Amino acid sequence: MDIPYDSSAPVRAGIPEHGRVPKYYAVKAKIVPLLDELGEGGTLPTERDLAVRFEVSRETVRQALRELVLEGRLRRAGRGTVVAGPKLAQPLSLASYTEGVRKQGRVPGRHLIGLERHPCPERLAGELAVERGTPVWHMERVLLADDERVGIESTYIAVERVPDLERDFDPDSSFYGYLSERVGIRFGDADERLETVLATPREALLVGTSPALPMLLIHRLSRDTEGRPLERVRSLYRGDRFSFTTHLGDGN
Template identity: 80%
Template sequence: MGTAEVGPPVCDDPRVDYPNDQAPGAPVRSGIPEHGRIPKYYAVKAQIDRLVGELGEGGLIPTERDLSERYGVARETVRQALRELVLEGKLRRQGRGTVVAGPKLAQPLSLASYTEGVRRQGRTPGRSLVTLDRFPCPDALAAETGLERGEPVWHLERVLLADDERVGLESTYVSVARLPHLDTEFEPDSSFYGYLHERGIGFGDADERIETVLATPREALLVGTPPALPMLLIHRVSRDTEGRPLERVRSLYRGDRFSFTTHLRG
């Protein structure tokens, strides 16, 4: 008895073109495995991706039913292709439809503020206050930042906005002794780094770590995303120009709306 060949389903429908071989920045062979067989949904995804380029930002994508008939595939195949394009940030849900998303926000990995990074791309930054409270510094935060265990610290949590679109969630921890009037002087929708600068506090250096995570149900609700959407999480511990502890920040960014850039020198 012969053995059946195991592999992804082959898309042999003549109405579905395979992806182009290579474009600048595209994966090698545009994701086609060496054996040349690709799943049907991937071929459909490539076709919809071309449609995205033709429609432009804000363009309305045809319904799953229309795409299914156009490409001669099952609606579940179309659904999987659309789901991946949404996760990649090329499409976004709007009401009961799907539209072409704008380009991702490219945030520099530097000591520049979120405000500066968003403005450089012609977008309007904003923030919405979730909470501002104070509590004794716990052991873990003290060990990480160099603050004294039990000393009062502020916790500032805000939703990050770009052109009124929710794109992230930021939690900042800072000593009350450094900023005793944060709760009365600081405007929650403004730049925290700008507030520090106005008070003569400058950044010296920082340690930063990036990882991918899934948002908790609470975080997903605040940012307005499905819990299954991949998120980019940045942990930062900053010090001032004299090397003293300044802030501990936990920034959660939507993986479909953000990328990060840095300049390396040999």
């Protein structure tokens, strides 16, 4: 017998080998077609209405909805629940956040949380190849896509590399564009590490999401075209709104 294949679905569509499907998962499977009917931004019926329709308890419906929210298929809006749009597929490359979001027809934006100078701690000094105590900028911004808060970005860079950052840089614009066009610094390469984490209460508040929502965390150390360390970036993205893509090839 041929096995149905859907690249967007989990293996065997989530059905365990013993064939017994949890009640909440059966309800979830019935809700999914409803999302396609409603379309992006459509308001889902209430938990009570769904419980009556599918003849299950409200807690069963609530568990099904929780999973759909975590998967990014639904989002909370006030006291209701609406159908979410597709996730942003950000490339793992030297391209900036701005470029990646624009390519998907969305409007990128940022909201400055803080821009401060600090003496560089020992570990960061080793990564940026500067002396401990050297002044570094720490810039923290909320990332936006069509005015929706989708992540937080923290950037560390030596003050000597961008001494006029506080005066010349528009925090709502691309930092990569500023370095290239205003400062004349070109990116050469970078090392990245991607992991899943839970947001701290502060981060969840800034992004406007639940602390229980899985987040995608990227650590990046960038270098200029001469191989000199340039910036250390910690980017936290909402797991329900982002996915990441990369191209793999034969390394030979």
